Amino acid sequence: MDQKNGVGPAWMPHALSRKYPGAGSQRIWQFIFPSKEPATDPQTGIIRRHHYHQDTVRKHVKQAASEAGIAKLCGPHTFRHSFATHLLEKGYDIRTVQELLDHSDVSTTERYLHVMNRGGLGVISPLDRR
Known part of the structure; x- marks a missing residue:
């Protein structure tokens, strides 16, 4: 749902993002417990929703x-x-x-x-x- 609303893919740890490029956009990688509000990644400028701490x-x-x-x-x-x-x-x-x-x-x-x-x-x- 987030991606339909302009929120970017799920954040992936560096090792996983290298092993599975583009996986953060796949539904299976979306968080079960997403944070309430999306945030802007300060390094990339991508708006994405992180997981609960x-x-x-x-x-x-x-x-x-x-x-x-x-x-x-x-x-x-x-x-x-x-x-x-x-x-x-x-x-x-x-x-x-x-x-x-x-x-x-x-x-x-x-x-x-x-x-x-x-x-x-x-x-x-x-x-x-x-």
């Missing part, structure tokens, strides 16, 4: 966990761990998960293997039951 997202996740009665520490990184673990449990190969998480070494991704549900020993969420 990570501290803002962290604060909202912690607040939501507290309101839900979740006593354990919870933050945005919890979603990253859950995402990786669920992919591995569903049978995705570890190299695919490694790439999605942008881990340079597969041993970093292998850490998620120890928390996977193993046979009948793992706890299954009622939401995952069919």
Whole structure:
């Protein structure tokens, strides 16, 4: 929607913008949590909408966990761990998960293997039951 209104592509970190030129204009790269107002990039003059600051997202996740009665520490990184673990449990190969998480070494991704549900020993969420 922003691009239809004259707001430029999503900002991309330098390494990603080199690896995927023009990706910031693709819908898939638009932010899930965009900032409320667009801003002008001081280096390029391009008007674009940035993402919420990570501290803002962290604060909202912690607040939501507290309101839900979740006593354990919870933050945005919890979603990253859950995402990786669920992919591995569903049978995705570890190299695919490694790439999605942008881990340079597969041993970093292998850490998620120890928390996977193993046979009948793992706890299954009622939401995952069919």
